[in-house]
Amino acid sequence: MAQIEQSDGGKKKKGAQKKMHIHVDFTPMVDMNMLLITFFMLCTTMIKSQTLQITLPTNEKVEEQEMNKAKESEGITMIVDVERNADGTAKKDENGDPVNIVYYYFGKPTITAEENNLQAEYFIGDENNLQRGVRKILHDRNKEVLKRIDELKAKWAAKEFSSNADINDSIYQARAKAIRNDSTIERPVVVIKATPEARWESLISALDEMQINQISRYQIDNINQVDSAMIIDYRAKHPAK
Amino acid sequence: MGKVKIKRKSTLIDMTAMSDVTVLLLTFFMLTSTFLQKEPVTVLTPSSVSEIKVPTNNLASILVSPNGKVFISVLGEADPTVADGEWASEPIRKQILENALGEWNRLHPSNKVSLTPSEIETFTKLNMFGVPFTQLKAFLDMSQTEQDKFISNMENPAAGIPVNDNRDLEKPNEFQIWMRAIYSSGNDNLQRALKRGEGIAVKADKGTPYAVVHDVLDNLQTLKMNRFSIMTALKSSED
Structure with missing residues (x-):
């Protein structure tokens, strides 16, 4: 080669x-x-990083009347934080990273000497297609939308909208968006807050849960005194083991 | 019976086929590679299920280091045929620098910064910058290795763009001056991307405390840049 x-040519010439x-x-x-x-x-970087698009509310003071108040029954407030040990230091997992925890309450905050409607959960994802932790709470609150989207997804997988893959995709996207924003269905409104110590990762996880659970109405807000007081109260009532 | 003749085999291996394969592989890697951009700190972004790719042009990315230092990188139009190359990274960065310096000198008449053309030239070549205005001249006069060392040193108080929780746009902080300069850089495509929320990407390490990132988010809110994207890595929804 x-x-x-x-x-x-065979014969040798002089x-x-x-x-x-x-x-x-x-x-x-x-x-x-x-x-x-x-x-x-x-x-080379083969994997390009992804982006998560978010829209923050304006910083300006909004007139009380103009505020689009969410129905109390639909509201969920999630406060992301790191889990604490009894002495107040951040609890570490086996890898030495702080453990992310989510405090949440439905509707309005209730805090009295006896009562505190704050609860705590973790980001633990799915197991055998069963939602756990934070995902279960959000999933249960957004069942109707998720059910319809699952039906839609089955149609999309069967290419019922169009035999052309691109058209099939875009019709699916548009219909899914319409379901997410359908005001006739009971959908939750989620307010995401983060304590100053909360890890950036946990805020992204919270935003991610919105995408996974097809929640269209959510916003990031600043933590206020009531929220901090509730967390302190919760920790006092549920001391770390 | 005759002697069994052992045939002497040549140990020469023909490398042509091997060479063909390696050249093919090499071509593949050369064409698909996008080089890692030099960044002052390495951050591990959190993962999300979002599948939107980071744009490769018309992007202002804001890097937040775990201890709160802020760096900005601006990419213009990658295609040189758009606007006759007027909107490529270098002219855009030059325009941004001019705008930002003009604003700084107007607000701080006692602390004016003026740069020579060669210093401006150096600035346009920088992928990521992050020094206070008062240090800018000295920083641009350094050699490239010194510059890298200067901004990669997280102990250095002069590394990173100063940012605070200022909400008064009459007296913007340095981060706000830069972001405004980027917005008014004259590149229509960049401006459109900023409005759509694709032009700003915030990149922070997953372990960064929220209080640190919050300063940056709050500043963007004050500047009415409410729509932006967050850089993440890919994960499956099962996690």
């Missing part, structure tokens, strides 16, 4: 050149290529 043979074998050794070329491949493999 890598050699060129020069064959002469002064004819000797039969030559030109053999090119490709080993150094392969060596060099391998080095370059290694370099490119190590320098």
Whole structure:
């Protein structure tokens, strides 16, 4: 393959050149290529990072009347924080990372000496297609929307909207959006808050749960004194083991 | 019986086929690679199920280090045919620097910063910047290795763009000056991306306390840049 043979016509003529074998050794070329491949493999980023788009409310003071008050029964307030030990230090998991915890309450905050409607949960995802932790709470509150979207997804998988994959996708997206924003269905309104110590990761996880549970109405808000008081009260009533 | 002749085999292996394969692989990697951008701190972004890709052009990304230092990187139009190259990264960065310096000098007449053309040239080549205005001149005069060292040193109080919880736009802080300068850089596509919420990407480490990131988010809110994206890594919904 890598050699060129020069064959002469058989009969030797006087002064004819000797039969030559030109053999090119490709080993150094392969060596060099391998080095370059290694370099490119190590320098490339195959996985591009993703983005999560969010819209924050304006900072300006909104007139009390203009505020679109959420129905009390639909409201869920989630406060992300790190779990504490009894001495107030952040609790660490086996990898040495702080444990993310979510405090939540439905409707209005209630806090008295005896009562506190704050509850705590973790981000633990699914297990065998069963929602757990925070996801279960949100899932249970948004059942109607999720049920309809599941039906829609079955149709999408069967390509019922169109045989063209792109058109099928876009019709599915549009219908799903319409379901998420359908005001005739009871849907939750989630307010996400974070304590100053909360890890950035936990806020993203909370936003992520909105996407997973197809919740269209949510916003990020600043934590207020009532919320902090409730967390302190909750910790006092449920001391860490 | 005759002797069994052992045939002498040549140990030469023909490398041509191997070479063909390696060249193919090399070509693949060369064409698909996007190089890692140099950043002052390495951050591990949190993961989410969102599948929207980070845009490669017309993007202002804000990097927040775990201890609250802020760096900005601006990318213009990647395609040189758009607006005759007027909106490529370098001219846009130059325009942003001019706007920001103009604003700074107007607000701080006693502490004016003026840069030479070569210093401006250096600035346009920077992928990511993050120094206070008062340090800018000295920073741009450094060699590249010194610059890297300067902003990668998290102990250095002069690394990172100063940011506070200021809400008075009459007296903007340095981060707000930069963000406004980016908005008014004259690149229509960048401005449109900013309005759609695709032009700003906030990148922070997953372990960063919320209080640190909150300052940046709050400043963006004050600037009425309410729509933006957050950089995340991909995860499956089962996690």
